[in-house]
Amino acid sequence: MTDLASLVNGKHVLITGGLGMIGSTLAQKLVPLGAKVTLVDACIDPYGANFFNIENIRSQLTVNIADIRDKEAMKWLVRGQDIIFNLAGQVSHNDSIENPFLDADINYLGHLNVVENMRKFNPHAVVVFSGSRLQFGRIEYNPVDEKHPLNPRTPYALNKTAAENLYKFYFEMYEIPCVVFRIANPYGPRSQMKHSKYCMINWFLRLAMENKTISIFGDGEQMRDYIYVEDLADALLLAAVTPACHGEVFNVGSGTGARFKEMVETLVSIVGQGKVQSVPWPKDYVNVETGDYITNIHKLQDAIDWKPRTDLRSGIQHTFDYYQRHRAHYW
Ligand SMILES: NC(=O)c1ccc[n+]([C@@H]2O[C@H](COP(=O)([O-])OP(=O)(O)OC[C@H]3O[C@@H](n4cnc5c(N)ncnc54)[C@H](O)[C@@H]3O)[C@@H](O)[C@H]2O)c1
Numbered sequence: 001m002t003d004l005a006s007l008v009n010g011k012h013v014l015i016t017g018g019l020g021m022i023g024s025t026l027a028q029k030l031v032p033l034g035a036k037v038t039l040v041d042a043c044i045d046p047y048g049a050n051f052f053n054i055e056n057i058r059s060q061l062t063v064n065i066a067d068i069r070d071k072e073a074m075k076w077l078v079r080g081q082d083i084i085f086n087l088a089g090q091v092s093h094n095d096s097i098e099n100p101f102l103d104a105d106i107n108y109l110g111h112l113n114v115v116e117n118m119r120k121f122n123p124h125a126v127v128v129f130s131g132s133r134l135q136f137g138r139i140e141y142n143p144v145d146e147k148h149p150l151n152p153r154t155p156y157a158l159n160k161t162a163a164e165n166l167y168k169f170y171f172e173m174y175e176i177p178c179v180v181f182r183i184a185n186p187y188g189p190r191s192q193m194k195h196s197k198y199c200m201i202n203w204f205l206r207l208a209m210e211n212k213t214i215s216i217f218g219d220g221e222q223m224r225d226y227i228y229v230e231d232l233a234d235a236l237l238l239a240a241v242t243p244a245c246h247g248e249v250f251n252v253g254s255g256t257g258a259r260f261k262e263m264v265e266t267l268v269s270i271v272g273q274g275k276v277q278s279v280p281w282p283k284d285y286v287n288v289e290t291g292d293y294i295t296n297i298h299k300l301q302d303a304i305d306w307k308p309r310t311d312l313r314s315g316i317q318h319t320f321d322y323y324q325r326h327r328a329h330y331w
Pocket of ligand 1: 022088185
């Protein structure tokens, strides 16, 4: 088993988007391992920045409210870091259709700003990028491996793909060690719970906790790969400290698929309330629907000592427990 403490103890780690779900989960793992963690977050509405996500470790890390698009700020912030998890992002693919300029600005130009400053001021740090399964567009076969064609169907997916190529370019041209991930559907504690723009399970959990109606599009047979955020953060962390992963692209998910209606039934049974209705696919969703998606995690598992430990039922249960305890900080 990889001895993470010996690999990250005393290391300087920068996490952009660090007050959000994935970034703060990483911080929760890194601080007890002895890493010197700095979080960068612009706290942009309606994304998931929440100081409560790090309340228990607030005195053991540094928080810098800054925007990854800010050239002057990032010039200083990248210096002296050993690992940079560059997770800041516009996360809603539907919003990217409404406002493609904002999406390109954050998800492409913001990331260019970080890697360009790394090239100038800190080219030896490892940088980890969080792309999306949406980069694949319509799914041609399952489980989806890294060789599956990329056919982005929204500006979000397009800009994530452009950013992925950006990291690969900086690795090939300037040897900046990067690890690129294409993430399936993450969920779990510390996600925003205010809207349905991303993290579907979390939103449905809120609806069920308020005994409201959850709408299933179409017959509910569509299959997705839901990954619990703790398992996801473990994979990101292990890949960052594994030199064989540098310069590589990995698909990351649970490696198993669940039908949409099965996910909703599980969730409602755990919460013990919530109504379910079937509705026709809304037009704007039909256009971007990818078809069933299951992640092939073989390449990742060959590279790091990792396996998803949390099945869907336990993951939803842990998530429910978390929001029952801390509802006031997320509603
Ligand atoms: N949640 C998902 O469904 C999902 C799926 C695949 C990939 N990802 C990617 O993972 C990353 C983290 O997502 P998350 O789920 O933790 O979402 P999140 O909304 O919880 O966290 C994103 C954080 O980035 C911050 N941010 C946004 N723009 C910024 C900017 N310009 N400068 C600095 N900070 C900024 C937000 O304030 C927020 O705290 C994102 O890049 C996202 O695209 C997320």
